[in-house]
Every structure is written in structure tokens, then in C-alpha cells.
Amino acid sequence: MLTDRITPSALGTKALLGFASLILLGVVAAMPARADIKIGFQVPLTGPAATDGKSAQIAGEMAIEDINAAGGVLGQKLQLVTYDDQAKSDQAIFTANKLIGEDGVKLVVNGSYSASGRAAAPVFQKAGVVMIAAYGVHPDITRAGDYMFRLVHLGPPQGAATALYIGKMLGLKKISTITMDNDYGQATMDGFLEAAPKYGIEVLNKYSYSLKDRQFGSIVASVKRDNPDGVYATGYFFTGGPLVAQLRAAGITVPIVGSQAFDSEKFIEIAGPAAEGTYIIDSFDRDRKDEALQKFFTGFKERAGYAPEGVAAITYSAVKLMADGIKRANSAEPDKVRDALAATKDFPLLEGSMNGFNGLHEMIMPIHVNEIKDGKFKPAGEVGDLNAFAPPEK
Amino acid sequence: MSAYTVSIVSIIGINVILAVSLNMISGFCGQISLGHGAFFGAGAYAAALVMVKTANVPLALLAALIAGSVLGIIVGFASLRVRSDFLAVTTIGVNFLFVGFVRKQSWLGGEMGISGIPPTGLGASGNMILILALACLTVALSLHVGRSWMGFAFRAVGEDEQAATTLGISTGAYKLAAFGIGTALAGLAGGLYAFFTQFITVDAFDFIFSVMLMAMVVIGGIGSTWGVVAAAIGLTLLPEAIRFVNDYRLLVFGGMLVLVIRLAPGGLASLIRNVFVRVKQA
Amino acid sequence: MYYIDLAVTGVSFGCMYAMMSVGLTLVYGLLRILHVAHAAVFALGAYATVLAANATGSIALGFVAALTVTPLFGMAIYRLLYEPLLSYRPDVPMIASVGLLVLMQDAFRIVFGEQGVTFRRNAFSFTTFDVAGVTISAVQIAIVVTAAIVFLGLHLFTTRTRIGVGWRATVSKPRIAASFGIDPIKVRYLNFAIGSALAAVAGGLVALLNNLVDPAIGFVVSYKALAIIVLGGLGSVRGTLLASLVLGLVEAYGTIFIGAWLDRDAIAFLALIILLMIRPQGFTGARAA
Numbered sequence: 001m002l003t004d005r006i007t008p009s010a011l012g013t014k015a016l017l018g019f020a021s022l023i024l025l026g027v028v029a030a031m032p033a034r035a036d037i038k039i040g041f042q043v044p045l046t047g048p049a050a051t052d053g054k055s056a057q058i059a060g061e062m063a064i065e066d067i068n069a070a071g072g073v074l075g076q077k078l079q080l081v082t083y084d085d086q087a088k089s090d091q092a093i094f095t096a097n098k099l100i101g102e103d104g105v106k107l108v109v110n111g112s113y114s115a116s117g118r119a120a121a122p123v124f125q126k127a128g129v130v131m132i133a134a135y136g137v138h139p140d141i142t143r144a145g146d147y148m149f150r151l152v153h154l155g156p157p158q159g160a161a162t163a164l165y166i167g168k169m170l171g172l173k174k175i176s177t178i179t180m181d182n183d184y185g186q187a188t189m190d191g192f193l194e195a196a197p198k199y200g201i202e203v204l205n206k207y208s209y210s211l212k213d214r215q216f217g218s219i220v221a222s223v224k225r226d227n228p229d230g231v232y233a234t235g236y237f238f239t240g241g242p243l244v245a246q247l248r249a250a251g252i253t254v255p256i257v258g259s260q261a262f263d264s265e266k267f268i269e270i271a272g273p274a275a276e277g278t279y280i281i282d283s284f285d286r287d288r289k290d291e292a293l294q295k296f297f298t299g300f301k302e303r304a305g306y307a308p309e310g311v312a313a314i315t316y317s318a319v320k321l322m323a324d325g326i327k328r329a330n331s332a333e334p335d336k337v338r339d340a341l342a343a344t345k346d347f348p349l350l351e352g353s354m355n356g357f358n359g360l361h362e363m364i365m366p367i368h369v370n371e372i373k374d375g376k377f378k379p380a381g382e383v384g385d386l387n388a389f390a391p392p393e394k
Numbered sequence: 395m396s397a398y399t400v401s402i403v404s405i406i407g408i409n410v411i412l413a414v415s416l417n418m419i420s421g422f423c424g425q426i427s428l429g430h431g432a433f434f435g436a437g438a439y440a441a442a443l444v445m446v447k448t449a450n451v452p453l454a455l456l457a458a459l460i461a462g463s464v465l466g467i468i469v470g471f472a473s474l475r476v477r478s479d480f481l482a483v484t485t486i487g488v489n490f491l492f493v494g495f496v497r498k499q500s501w502l503g504g505e506m507g508i509s510g511i512p513p514t515g516l517g518a519s520g521n522m523i524l525i526l527a528l529a530c531l532t533v534a535l536s537l538h539v540g541r542s543w544m545g546f547a548f549r550a551v552g553e554d555e556q557a558a559t560t561l562g563i564s565t566g567a568y569k570l571a572a573f574g575i576g577t578a579l580a581g582l583a584g585g586l587y588a589f590f591t592q593f594i595t596v597d598a599f600d601f602i603f604s605v606m607l608m609a610m611v612v613i614g615g616i617g618s619t620w621g622v623v624a625a626a627i628g629l630t631l632l633p634e635a636i637r638f639v640n641d642y643r644l645l646v647f648g649g650m651l652v653l654v655i656r657l658a659p660g661g662l663a664s665l666i667r668n669v670f671v672r673v674k675q676a
Numbered sequence: 677m678y679y680i681d682l683a684v685t686g687v688s689f690g691c692m693y694a695m696m697s698v699g700l701t702l703v704y705g706l707l708r709i710l711h712v713a714h715a716a717v718f719a720l721g722a723y724a725t726v727l728a729a730n731a732t733g734s735i736a737l738g739f740v741a742a743l744t745v746t747p748l749f750g751m752a753i754y755r756l757l758y759e760p761l762l763s764y765r766p767d768v769p770m771i772a773s774v775g776l777l778v779l780m781q782d783a784f785r786i787v788f789g790e791q792g793v794t795f796r797r798n799a800f801s802f803t804t805f806d807v808a809g810v811t812i813s814a815v816q817i818a819i820v821v822t823a824a825i826v827f828l829g830l831h832l833f834t835t836r837t838r839i840g841v842g843w844r845a846t847v848s849k850p851r852i853a854a855s856f857g858i859d860p861i862k863v864r865y866l867n868f869a870i871g872s873a874l875a876a877v878a879g880g881l882v883a884l885l886n887n888l889v890d891p892a893i894g895f896v897v898s899y900k901a902l903a904i905i906v907l908g909g910l911g912s913v914r915g916t917l918l919a920s921l922v923l924g925l926v927e928a929y930g931t932i933f934i935g936a937w938l939d940r941d942a943i944a945f946l947a948l949i950i951l952l953m954i955r956p957q958g959f960t961g962a963r964a965a
Contacts, residue, residue, distance in 0.1 A: 054791075089593055215689070218682060250811045477766075484949055647775075648775045651774075656756075
């Protein structure tokens with residue numbers, strides 16, 4: 001009789017089991033499936049490169065969100081571990097050591113300038129950590145070793161492509177050049193100067209200015225005296241903007257060609273009506289009828305308050321590429337991801353389809369040119385002759 | 395010890411040498427130098443060039459020391475000509491001239507800097523130990539000088555030059571000595587830095603960095619070796635420990651500099667001394 | 677034509693440097709303090725002009741806003757930072773000033789963004805005139821005209837008005853002036869107010885010239901201002917004007933030649949150091965260093 005009451009009924013047993021399994025399910029679901037995959041991220045949030053650093057940071061975060069919203073990679077979520085490297089080499093080494101030692105990161109995207117990439121590359125290479133340099137253009141970055149990848153055209157090839165564009169496609173022969181004297185500006189201009197004779201370009205005069213300059217009175221007066229067919233200048237949008245405005249204000253009407261880092265809405269804002277007709281080499285094609293691109297455009301503009309430029313687009317793509325590499329490698333192990341990345345073919349970057357990487361893990365892709373018309377970036381051709389500006393293999 | 399800890403301790407060591415050496419010039423001897431980065435840089439470049447050519451570590455360190463002090467003594471001569479705040483302006487100018495000049499010289503690497511500096515062969519941990527050893531020596535030297543006759547002469551010159559002259563102290567000679575020693579040590583720190591990063595660009599030695607160093611000296615307490623050591627360690631670790639400080643570095647450092655000068659010009663060292671005094675009275 | 681173009685550039689720069697540096701020399705003349713943070717006042721003026729112009733749609737109102745805000749800022753710096761430190765040796769307030777400048781630059785970056793700010797609608801910056809083959813922009817004309825008005829006004833103020841004369845007297849002979857009943861404290865505030873207002877005008881004009889104000893704008897000019905006030909003779913407004921024009925012209929003609937082996941900022945400092953070594957009292961020898 002006593003035992004009668006204790007004996008569970010069949011329904012009760014089922015209920016109990018059902019309840020228990022519900023709890024178990026809940027517990028299992030609440031537990032993280034596995035640890036998130038960490039992606040290290042170096043960006044210059046402070047210092048002279050802070051403008052690009054902010055763009056890169058927002059773009060990187062957007063990429064992670066988009067990837068995770070689509071289910072992550074290999075069933076895991078990606079997590080961005082961000083550090084400010086101030087675009088300085090010692091900070092880059094520091095933060096690299098932090099990422100490797102403290103955060104145990106094996107895959108890194110470097111969204112900073114060349115000084116940072118160059119210093120961090122050997123550190124990551126030694127630790128066997130894969131690094132994709134989103135927009136650092138110094139040759140030393142990929143030379144550090146096979147774990148390094150670069151997703152932007154090197155300075156010298158950009159310069160060489162510029163020579164082709166100016167000499168062949170625009171048909172201009174007498175050019176005055178204005179170089180920004182940091183490693184980016186100089187490397188790009190060197191590429192131009194080397195390739196210029198091949199397309200019949202005569203360089204009338206070479207001028208240079210520093211990153212901090214916003215006043216170019218002397219250079220402008222000298223260019224006016226040169227009376228060239230065209231002007232080619234390397235620099236960033238915050239130097240290019242004032243420069244182009246002042247060149248036009250001085251009555252110089254010939255075509256002006258700018259380097260990749262001019263590529264920003266802010267350039268048009270600063271230069272105002274003077275921006276009209278400026279060509280920008282390796283500028284990203286905003287008109288592409290690509291859903292991902294348009295979605296990125298609107299999303300970025302909402303978050304940042306300004307339209308994205310090349311830096312943002314390439315950083316977004318760098319993170320996406322890393323995720324794709326993990327997927328194709330079917331593993332987050334750096335060796336396997338490295339091999340998968342090296343084998344990349346026809347990957348859709350926001351800027352267009354990239355053909356792949358060469359032996360030195362330099363990106364292979366045609367160079368797009370934009371012209372500013374009616375205050376907007378309009379496509380103005382493409383330098384498709386990949387051999388004319390092939391990046392080095394060593 | 396993780397690679398990260400080794401690198402942080404190395405940087406702390408280098409900053410301690412820099413701050414303590416600046417304290418000898420500006421704290422002991424009262425010659426305000428806002429261009430200490432230039433001597434640091436001179437040493438770094440000298441060591442880098444020697445290492446690239448010969449990979450000889452002692453030679454590189456010696457070159458660094460000499461480069462720093464030669465530049466320093468030249469600047470020291472300037473201190474004989476102009477008054478304290480104009481000396482400060484001159485030192486700012488020297489910093490800018492150094493950076494501006496190096497930027498344009500291709501044999502010094504120009505904008506690209508000097509990369510591929512050969513390793514010392516000691517490894518990262520070995521480098522760290524070398525840095526710590528030299529930092530300890532620097533602190534010991536500073537303490538010794540502070541208590542010696544030279545330190546007394548420095549202080550006399552720093553506090554009241556005219557009175558010092560009447561005491562028969564050749565102020566010029568002592569100023570030069572202060573500059574010479576302080577900048578030699580800064581140069582040494584530069585050499586160690588070159589070993590650590592194996593890649594130097596001129597941006598690391600700019601005016602802003604010099605201001606940070608002065609902030610360490612002021613906050614630690616001008617003239618107090620231990621105060622400056624504490625400030626150097628603390629201010630190097632602060633951006634690492636607190637994310638906010640890292641993102642708003644210049645704001646925090648500039649702000650601390652202003653607040654300390656305004657409210658406690660004697661720095662941490664004087665605050666601590668006050669605490670002790672008050673405690674005794676209790 | 678080329679050399680005239682360079683001359684136009686040099687003169688307009690010189691006028692702009694003059695307006696920026698006068699405030700610095702005035703503070704030095706009165707208090708013997710190197711008011712390095714004056715560059716932050718200048719930067720604030722530039723930002724205020726752009727932001728107010730964008731908010732109201734009128735560039736003139738932008739300048740009005742700048743002229744209202746910067747004197748207050750300048751006077752606050754005096755009251756909160758320098759006044760309590762007057763009893764210390766001169767490098768103490770100077771270090772504090774440097775700290776303030778560094779702080780403000782970062783503050784501008786944090787508050788207004790790294791990208792900087794630009795005028796939303798600004799035809800003025802892009803208007804140019806062609807005078808016999810020489811291109812002169814409207815902004816350059818504005819700079820020269822403004823500088824002329826400002827300096828003439830300053831001259832009249834200090835020679836014809838009571839307050840102005842009193843101010844001048846306090847700067848050269850403070851004790852005698854005080855014995856005449858002129859309040860030295862009021863003079864100090866006036867000093868900072870006027871110097872800051874001039875810096876604001878200079879800042880607004882630079883903003884128009886570049887159509888861009890970024891956080892570093894103060895730094896670039898601050899070094900040159902230091903060089904200028906020493907070259908011109910500390911405390912001398914006339915000397916500052918002269919030295920500014922000289923530096924402007926030297927830069928315009930020199931950058932092309934010297935730019936190959938020395939940074940532009942460094943040129944100003946080189947001149948400064950050489951001068952401090954040879955002739956610490958500057959061109960007009962108003963005060964010894």
C-alpha cells in the first residue's frame with residue numbers, strides 16, 4: 001500500500017523524462033557549441049592615420065556581423081580582437097605580441113598603414129600566424145614569409161598602371177609629378193617613374209610635399225610654369241583635396257590624376273568644384289551592380305555617417321576572405337587556412353572579382369579607374385593588362 | 395614568460411632609461427629639454443647603421459651612446475646662450491630638425507626607415523635582460539649623481555644660476571655635463587630600442603614622444619629619481635591596462651601634465667613627501 | 677609670372693602668420709610666458725568658423741561665432757592655467773601650455789572627428805581672379821585685406837584710445853602704468869582677448885583657404901609662430917608683422933629648393949635656432965631672450 005503511492009505512473013514517467021530532456025536540451029543549447037574563432041585586428045585608431053583607422057574598424061565589424069548573421073563559419077561565430085597600433089611600428093610589434101601571447105590568436109587582419117604591416121609581419125610569420133594586410137602597400141610585408149597575404153595592389157604596380165593609363169589611355173605625354181613623401185607616396189611614384197618611358201611619358205619636373213602639408217602654393221606656381229599636359233600626384237584625400245583645389249584655383253586646367261588614397265567622398269567635399277574631372281587610379285567602382293556592395297554602402301553610411309572609401313571596402317573584404325579561407329580549409333588551423341588562401345580563385349571582393357594570389361601572395365586583379373563627374377565617382381576604364389603591372393614574385 | 399610580457403618589460407626598461415636621463419638634465423640641472431626624442435633617435439639610428447654593417451652589439455651600443463651625447467653636447471652649448479623657456483623652444487626645434495632631416499636622407503632610410511636590423515643573438519628574453527640591467531645601472535648612476543657633489547652643483551645651477559656662479563660653480567661646464575650624460579643615456583636607450591624592434595622609422599622619435607617623456611618626469615616629480623622611475627613604469631603600463639587611456643592617450647597624458655603642473659608642480663614625489671610629513675605630524 | 681605667383685603666395689601666408697602670431701607676442705610681452713597653447717586657440721577659431729558657418733549657412737556668421745568663442749577660451753587659459761603659475765620660473769607655465777596644446781589636439785580629434793570638417797557650401801574658396809597672368813584667389817585677397825585692417829586698427833587702438841594706450845603702457849612699463857591707475861589685471865584679460873580674437877580670424881581664413889580643418893591644424897602653425905615672434909623681437913607687434921612676411925616669402929621661394937633635403941616645419945625651426953644663437957633679441961631687438 002505504501003509502495004503503491006510511490007510507484008510512478010506511466011504518464012508521470014513520460015512527463016518526468018520529457019521535462020528532464022527539455023532541461024538537458026536547454027542546458028546544451030545555452031552552452032557555447034565551441035569557442036568562437038578569434039580574428040586579430042590591428043587598426044590605427046589614434047595618430048595620423050586615425051581617419052582610415054576608423055573606416056577600417058567599422059568595416060571590419062560590419063564584416064564580422066554579416067558573417068555571424070549568416071551562421072558563422074564551420075558552425076562557429078567569429079570574434080574580432082581589435083587593437084590600436086597607432087600606425088606605428090613599435091606599437092604594431094607590441095599589439096602583435098599581445099594578439100599572439102595574450103589572446104592566442106592565429107589569424108590576423110592588419111587594417112593599418114605600411115609601417116605597421118612591415119613591423120608586424122615578421123612577428124606573425126615567426127609565430128606561424130596568418131596575416132592578411134588589407135591596404136598596407138610596402139613590399140616588405142609579403143616578403144616576410146608565406147603566412148603573409150596582401151589584398152591591395154602594391155605601390156609600384158599601382159604607379160606602373162598609372163603610367164599605362166596616362167600614357168596610353170589618356171594619351172598625355174608631358175607630366176609634372178607631385179609626390180607625398182612617405183613610403184606609400186614614394187613607392188607608388190617610383191613605380192610610375194620607372195614605367196613612364198615605356199608609354200612615351202616625359203616627366204617635366206618632380207615635386208614633393210609632406211603628410212602634414214595643406215598649402216601647396218610654391219608647388220602650384222611651379223606646375224603652372226611647367227605647363228604640362230597633365231599632373232600626377234600621390235597622397236591621401238586630406239592632402240589631395242587641398243592640392244587639387246589649389247591647382248585648379250591657379251588656373252591649371254589640364255587633367256589631374258591622383259593615387260588610390262585620394263579615393264574618398266571627403267576628397268570631393270574638400271576640393272569642391274575643383275574635384276571635377278580628377279582621375280583616381282585603383283579607385284573602387286561604386287557603381288557595380290552588386291548586391292553585397294550596395295548593401296555594404298548603405299550599411300556603412302548609416303553607421304559611420306559618411307560614405308565608405310577604398311580602405312573600408314578592402315578591410316571588409318579582407319575579413320570576408322579570411323572567413324572564406326577558413327571555410328575552404330575546413331579548419332581554423334593557420335597552416336591549413338594559409339594553404340586555402342593561397343589557392344584562392346576568383347573571390348568576390350567588394351571592389352570586383354580578384355583573380356587570385358601570386359607566388360608571393362600578392363593580389364592579382366585588374367586596376368579600376370574612376371573619374372569624378374558631377375561630384376560623383378564614375379568609372380573611367382580599367383587597366384586590364386595584368387602583365388604591365390604584375391607584382392613581384394619575390 | 396610570454397612574448398607579450400617580455401616586450402612590455404623591454405619597453406618599460408627603455409622608458410625608464412629615457413625618463414631618468416631626462417630627469418638628470420631637466421630635473422637635477424633645471425635645463426628644460428622638450429626634444430629628448432632626438433637623442434633617443436640619434437642613438438637608435440647610429441646603432442641600426444652599425445648593426446646592419448657589422449652586427450657587432452657592443453660597437454652598436456657604443457655608437458648609440460656617442461651619437462646621443464655628441465648631439466646632446468651641441469644642444470648643451472645652446473643652453474649657454476639662451477634662457478630656460480627659449481632653451482625649451484630650441485630643444486623642440488632640435489627635435490623637429492632631427493626628424494625633418496632624417497626623413498629626407500635616403501642613407502638613413504628616409505621615410506621607409508631602416509629595416510632588417512640583425513638580431514643581437516640574445517633572443518627576446520636576452521634583450522630584455524640586457525635592457526633591465528642597463529636600466530638598473532642608469533637608476534644607480536642617477537641616484538649616485540644626485541647625492542654627489544656633481545648633483546649638488548647641478549641643483550645649484552638649476553635653482554639659481556646667478557647664486558651658483560657666485561659660489562664659484564662654473565655653470566656652463568655643469569650644464570654641458572648634464573646634457574652630455576643625459577643624452578648619452580638617451581642614445582643608449584635608442585640602441586636598445588633598435589635591437590628590440592629590428593626596424594626603426596623616424597616617427598617614433600617625434601615631438602609628441604618627447605612631450606610624453608617630459609610628462610613622465612613632471613608627474614613623477616622633477617628631480618626625484620625614484621618618482622620618475624615610478625612614473626615611467628606607471629605611464630607605460632597605463633595605456634595597456636586601461637583601454638580608455640589607450641584610445642585617448644594624448645588627451646590623458648596632456649591632461650595629466652596640465653593637472654600635475656597646476657595642482658602639484660612637485661609631482662608624485664612631492665605628494666608622497668607631503669604625506670609622510672603630515673603623517674609624522676600626526 | 678612664376679616669381680610673382682610665389683610672391684603672392686608668400687605675402688598672403690605672411691599676413692596669415694602675422695595675425696596668428698600677434699597673440700603669441702602680446703602674451704610674451706606682457707607676461708613673459710610662451711603661450712604655446714595659442715595654437716589651440718587658433719584651431720578652435722578655425723573649427724568654430726566652419727561649424728557655425730555650416731549651421732547658419734553664412735560664412736560671416738561663422739567668423740562672428742569664432743570671434744565670440746575664442747577670446748573667452750583665451751582668457752580662460754590665462755585665468756585657470758597661467759595666473760596661478762606666474763610665481764614660478766617661466767618654463768613651468770610653458771610646459772603646462774604644451775600639455776594643454778597636446779590635450780586640445782586630441783580633444784578636437786575626439787569631438788569633431790579625425791576626418792576634420794569642411795564648409796558645406798563654399799563658393800568663396802574657389803573664386804579666383806586672373807590678373808595679367810597671375811592667379812590670385814579671393815581668399816588670398818581677403819587675408820591681405822583683413823591683415824591690413826587688423827594691424828591698422830591695432831595701431832589706432834593703441835595710440836588713439838585710452839584703453840589702448842593704457843594697454844601699451846602696461847606692456848612696456850607695468851609699474852608706472854599701475855601708478856597711473858590702470859588695472860593690470862584688466863589689461864591682461866584684454867591682452868588675451870585681443871590676441872585670441874586675432875588668432876580666430878587667422879584660423880577662419882586658413883579654413884577658407886584649405887576648405888578643411890583637421891585636428892592637427894594648430895600644430896603646424898604653432899612652430900612657425902614661435903619662430904616668428906623670436907625673429908621679430910619678442911613683444912613687438914611691428915616686428916612680428918615684419919618677421920611673418922619674411923617667413924612667408926622665404927617659405928614660398930625656399931620650399932622648392934630646400935624641400936629636397938629638409939622638412940618644411942624644420943625650416944622654420946632652423947631659422948629660429950640660428951637666430952637664437954646669433955641674435956637672441958631678434959630683428960627689432962625689443963626684448964632680450
